[in-house]
Amino acid sequence: MRTVSSRENPLYKELKQLAGSSQARRKAGRTLLDGVHLCESYLQLRGAPLQCIVAEGALANPEVGAIVQRVEQARVHCTALPDALYKALSQVEHGVGIMFLIDTPTRAVPGVLRASAVLLDNLQDPGNVGSILRSAAAAGVTQVYCSSGTAFCWSPKVLRAAMGAHFVVEIYENVDLAALVRDAAIAVLATSGYATRRLYDLDLRQPVAWLFGHEGQGVADDLLALASDQVVIPHLGQIESLNVAACAAVCFFEQLRQNQSVETS
Amino acid sequence: MRTVSSRENPLYKELKQLAGSSQARRKAGRTLLDGVHLCESYLQLRGAPLQCIVAEGALANPEVGAIVQRVEQARVHCTALPDALYKALSQVEHGVGIMFLIDTPTRAVPGVLRASAVLLDNLQDPGNVGSILRSAAAAGVTQVYCSSGTAFCWSPKVLRAAMGAHFVVEIYENVDLAALVRDAAIAVLATSGYATRRLYDLDLRQPVAWLFGHEGQGVADDLLALASDQVVIPHLGQIESLNVAACAAVCFFEQLRQNQSVETS
Numbered sequence: 001m002r003t004v005s006s007r008e009n010p011l012y013k014e015l016k017q018l019a020g021s022s023q024a025r026r027k028a029g030r031t032l033l034d035g036v037h038l039c040e041s042y043l044q045l046r047g048a049p050l051q052c053i054v055a056e057g058a059l060a061n062p063e064v065g066a067i068v069q070r071v072e073q074a075r076v077h078c079t080a081l082p083d084a085l086y087k088a089l090s091q092v093e094h095g096v097g098i099m100f101l102i103d104t105p106t107r108a109v110p111g112v113l114r115a116s117a118v119l120l121d122n123l124q125d126p127g128n129v130g131s132i133l134r135s136a137a138a139a140g141v142t143q144v145y146c147s148s149g150t151a152f153c154w155s156p157k158v159l160r161a162a163m164g165a166h167f168v169v170e171i172y173e174n175v176d177l178a179a180l181v182r183d184a185a186i187a188v189l190a191t192s193g194y195a196t197r198r199l200y201d202l203d204l205r206q207p208v209a210w211l212f213g214h215e216g217q218g219v220a221d222d223l224l225a226l227a228s229d230q231v232v233i234p235h236l237g238q239i240e241s242l243n244v245a246a247c248a249a250v251c252f253f254e255q256l257r258q259n260q261s262v263e264t265s
Numbered sequence: 266m267r268t269v270s271s272r273e274n275p276l277y278k279e280l281k282q283l284a285g286s287s288q289a290r291r292k293a294g295r296t297l298l299d300g301v302h303l304c305e306s307y308l309q310l311r312g313a314p315l316q317c318i319v320a321e322g323a324l325a326n327p328e329v330g331a332i333v334q335r336v337e338q339a340r341v342h343c344t345a346l347p348d349a350l351y352k353a354l355s356q357v358e359h360g361v362g363i364m365f366l367i368d369t370p371t372r373a374v375p376g377v378l379r380a381s382a383v384l385l386d387n388l389q390d391p392g393n394v395g396s397i398l399r400s401a402a403a404a405g406v407t408q409v410y411c412s413s414g415t416a417f418c419w420s421p422k423v424l425r426a427a428m429g430a431h432f433v434v435e436i437y438e439n440v441d442l443a444a445l446v447r448d449a450a451i452a453v454l455a456t457s458g459y460a461t462r463r464l465y466d467l468d469l470r471q472p473v474a475w476l477f478g479h480e481g482q483g484v485a486d487d488l489l490a491l492a493s494d495q496v497v498i499p500h501l502g503q504i505e506s507l508n509v510a511a512c513a514a515v516c517f518f519e520q521l522r523q524n525q526s527v528e529t530s
Contacts, residue, residue, distance in 0.1 A: 137502060138498075138502065237433055238406070239399060239428070242403050246511060249515050260499060
């Protein structure tokens with residue numbers, strides 16, 4: 001473990017840039033995982049990070065100690081920072097001061113959609129994107145395709161909301177969703193408040209791709225027109241729309257319910 | 266329409282306090298509804314506000330004009346503010362500058378739980394609380410009971426996330442949930458990652474009360490022990506938990522699905 005206490009240190013300057021700028025994260029292809037839960041999930045599911053950074057005030061924390069030990073066993077550098085320097089990197093209030101520097105995976109989009117997937121068209125809110133990743137991972141939907149207008153998945157807010165889902169799903173960003181939908185080998189289901197087919201009337205016992213759109217405007221018209229089907233979640237009463245992350249959870253788990261009732265029947 | 270352009274104006278000072286302080290909102294029993302959608306929903310579902318406040322730059326907006334007209338027909342004061350003064354009240358970036366001042370309803374807790382309801386134990390995140398209100402309203406679950414540790418429902422963030430659900434559900438705050446659960450005339454179902462009963466194995470074709478807990482710690486042990494049943498949403502793969510608002514949506518809509526399949530069968 002070495003200690004960096006100068007704000008002019010090159011590693012610290014790199015961390016500061018990544019912490020503060022989505023553009024810097026995209027350009028470097030790197031991001032920061034902040035907090036015990038994300039670091040533990042990464043170690044367990046993806047292995048060692050590029051670097052491990054610890055606030056001096058967190059060194060005595062046993063969870064932090066266990067992570068540091070595993071990282072050092074993998075011969076990866078751990079760096080301690082004075083608490084003030086650490087705090088300037090972190091968006092987590094009252095968090096335990098440990099973070100990983102990691103490469104963000106870049107993947108070539110596979111040719112044709114064949115496995116259950118979620119397609120995000122222009123979703124704006126990082127909390128919604130993170131919640132959708134988390135629900136998808138929990139429901140076994142492991143491919144995620146994002147249009148260029150969708151919030152960057154490897155931002156601190158999305159990472160925090162997804163609680164480790166990033167490490168079990170395959171994320172593709174800046175995807176041409178129209179081409180993906182046009183060539184899909186499976187049904188692409190777009191949710192729309194104007195649709196007439198009810199979610200519960202669909203047979204979801206085979207892979208499907210779920211298409212969700214912008215929080216205010218929904219799925220773009222050109223994509224809606226390309227989808228195999230438009231579906232609505234039935235509602236009661238005077239509120240006619242759901243938060244998009246709530247809507248996604250209902251869809252994913254209806255698919256899981258149908259698949260599990262096949263297995264047990 | 267009158268214009269207020271001094272920061273020392275008593276109405277403006279009241280608005281400023283309500284905009285900035287949860288404590289002030291609780292104490293006054295008043296809150297602000299910011300933006301066209303919330304104001305329109307309120308007018309439609311609850312009627313006229315106490316006051317309508319408009320940014321001068323928004324006066325030419327036709328949606329704003331329509332709201333102002335309806336408010337003035339109800340003989341309620343509309344006040345125009347210079348854009349800079351309005352902006353100091355609003356948390357909505359790039360929003361259309363119109364807000365209502367309203368009384369927040371206070372209700373006595375009904376004696377015994379008999380209708381489908383949602384109980385929130387110590388939920389922290391205003392976005393989660395708002396999303397749960399929105400999903401509940403859409404699924405026809407119209408009673409909401411919050412413990413004193415739960416985020417204040419009438420804060421700007423909860424209002425924004427709930428998109429008008431506040432005006433179709435009955436919200437009870439600072440509720441003694443233990444007493445409510447103990448005396449309930451219907452089943453109280455607590456979600457827990459440790460439960461063994463699957464959501465899909467429950468018969469939800471009668472009123473139930475759903476109990477959701479703190480984002481990190483879940484439902485408190487004493488409440489869990491009082492609940493009729495503990496249920497789990499089945500999951501696949503390595504992510505074992507859902508965001509609480511996603512979890513609530515899945516529960517509410519499984520209940521709606523079961524009830525609708527009764528009606529159509």
